[in-house]
Amino acid sequence: SFDPSLAAVLGFSPVIIHYSLMALVSLTAVTSFSSVGSILVVALMVGPGITAMQFTKDLKYTIIYSALIAVFNTLVGYFIAILLNVTIAGVIASVTLLTFLIVITFFPKGIIFKQIRRNRQKNAFNFLVFLKHLYNHLDHENKELELNIDNIHNELNWSKRIVSKYIKKGLLNNYLKLENNLVIITTHGIDYHNQIMKEN
Structure with a gap:
């Protein structure tokens, strides 16, 4: 999602940006579904982003925080799954959800x-x-x-x-x-x- 009016004012083509983003998301989703499964794809596409947005609204930092959170969730979920001998995708998705819940509950911008x-x-x-x-x-x-x-x-x-x-x-x-x-x-x-x- 982006601001087409701002893009036009800055001299960018809103149509090209829109369809480029849509194509990249579609390509990522389709290739990832067959590689790691739908559960993990949805969890990592949504979870890190909404978690990062609890810390900042700046796009640059949101992307950086999202990547770091995704790596953290993946590593923690992977090692827990190996330790417990359970499905990796499910555990990573669960860790992603848990991370989000912890952030929105206990961090300064969280619920509490x-x-x-x-x-x-x-x-x-x-x-x-x-x-x-x-x-x-x-x-x-x-x-x-x-x-x-x-x-x-x-x-x-x-x-x-x-x-x-x-x-x-x-x-x-x-x-x-x-x-x-x-x-x-x-x-x-x-x-x-x-x-x-x-x-x-």
Whole structure:
């Protein structure tokens, strides 16, 4: 796959590139099917590429990483197959899948780290909403109700557990203080709130 518009702008013929790539892929697939089997061909044509793309989107580095990953998967799969006396193609395909799963799960751009970052962003946003509520009702006529530690969860429509977590975080960082059962945002908390609002 390539960008035909960019190829045309750079002075290349999109048609020639398209059919050249298609011919090379077809030739590689047909000759490889008869040599090593369909399972290994599909695994090595797809697996290393999508694994490499978890590290970089740059075409040059994607090709280099794909080749290195393919060599690694092949060597590991080959030696495991010899050791266990099982089919080589199947083991290499399995190692290719395992490598991909490890990368998308544990590496910085993988599932776990993405979920961790997403949770951090969600918590940071919710905490800012919490501070915003306290800031907006600091001098409000109904602040006795709006800022009451036993009622804030109703005002925000959050669970008591979540509100309690943010209160503890605010107290720990000196963003909040408790006065007469009211959760009051401190000067430090107001400065933090204003700084975040300016940045966003």
